[in-house]
Amino acid sequence: MDRARSNQDVKAGREAGLWDSIKETLKVGIQALLIAVVVRTLLFQPFNxxxxxxxxxxxxxxxxxxxxxxxxxxxxxxxxxxxxxxxxxxxxxxxxxxxxxxxxxxxxxxxxxxxxxxxxxxxxxxxxxxxxxxxxxxxPVKREQIADYSTTDAFGQPTQVAQYTETLPNGVSHTIIERDGDRxxxxxxxxxxxxxxxxxxxxxxxxxxxxxxxxxxxxxxxxxxxxxxxxxxxxxxxxxxxxxxxxxxxxxxxxxxxxxxxx
The missing domain is CATH 2.10.109.10 (Umud Fragment, subunit A)
Structure with a gap:
């Protein structure tokens, strides 16, 4: 009888330990999900x-x-x-x-x-x-031509197109291309x-x-x-x-x- 009760206690302890482990895993998972939701909603969102x-x-x-x-x-x-x-x-x-x-x-x-x-x-x-x-x-915004850019035309064929550095009135510079020239x-x-x-x-x-x-x-x-x-x-x-x-x-x-x- 004592041995049977001991086996039942061991089994119950294992089940309790397993359930505690599951609860802890779920808790960590929910916390990670909430953090991800907050980050995506308020901080950073990925785009392609x-x-x-x-x-x-x-x-x-x-x-x-x-x-x-x-x-x-x-x-x-x-x-x-x-x-x-x-x-x-x-x-x-x-x-x-x-x-x-x-x-x-x-x-x-x-x-x-x-x-x-x-x-x-x-x-x-x-x-x-x-x-x-x-x-x-x-x-007119300042525009300086630089080396041509390698791209594809409207039909998907490789081509070289005019490339420029454009500088906006606030000093921000970026690169643009004109696939069809200026027309x-x-x-x-x-x-x-x-x-x-x-x-x-x-x-x-x-x-x-x-x-x-x-x-x-x-x-x-x-x-x-x-x-x-x-x-x-x-x-x-x-x-x-x-x-x-x-x-x-x-x-x-x-x-x-x-x-x-x-x-």
Missing amino acids: IPSGSLVPTLLIGDYLFVSKYSYGYSKYSLPLSEYLPFQAHGRIWGAEPKRGDIAVFKLPKDNSTDYIKRVIGLPGDRIQMINGLLNINGR GLWDNTSVYTVPANHFFMMGDNRDNSTDSRDLGSVGYVPFENFVGRAEVIFFSVDEGAAAWQVWNWPWTVRWSRLFKPIH
Whole structure:
């Protein structure tokens, strides 16, 4: 009888120990999940680049972190914002984007599609393209030609295109390309006057970017629609490669782009 009771006590002790272990594992898992949710909601959110509108700054296959706190928080900077039941407007702890920032925003047309472009025009600015040259408030932006950029044309064939260093009025410099020279579809425009509390966004791949120049597709972006500022490339694979195919990483990962700051 004593031996049977002893065996039952051992078994009960093992079951209690196993249950304690399960509870501790669940506790750690829930804590880790909550931390991940907080980080993604309030601090950093990962995005990947599916199009070439910001070539040569960002390439198809780049994975980057966007800081959510840079511009404060709005309904549209929250995950799955399009499904939220409330219709809150404005931002809390808002800090306006600076000219030259690369920012993720919700497309004004549907308030759900994520777009990423460079901030070119601030509220009240007058923006115009004249023969491929960006003009801000009636003054041409400084543009210096550098070595041609290797890319593909509209038919996917390798080609060399004109590449420039563009310096915005606040001193921010970045690289742009003109795939179609200075006679592309959006290289000559009328004057755009940016409304209050809105921003004018453009891609660095000037002839292959649907951006604020196309008022019907993108247009002026409300401050409320900003999600965050692009900060750093944390991973990058060749165009057409799958990031999950770990066995191909030695050949498909763009090692030189890992942890590259975004300017």
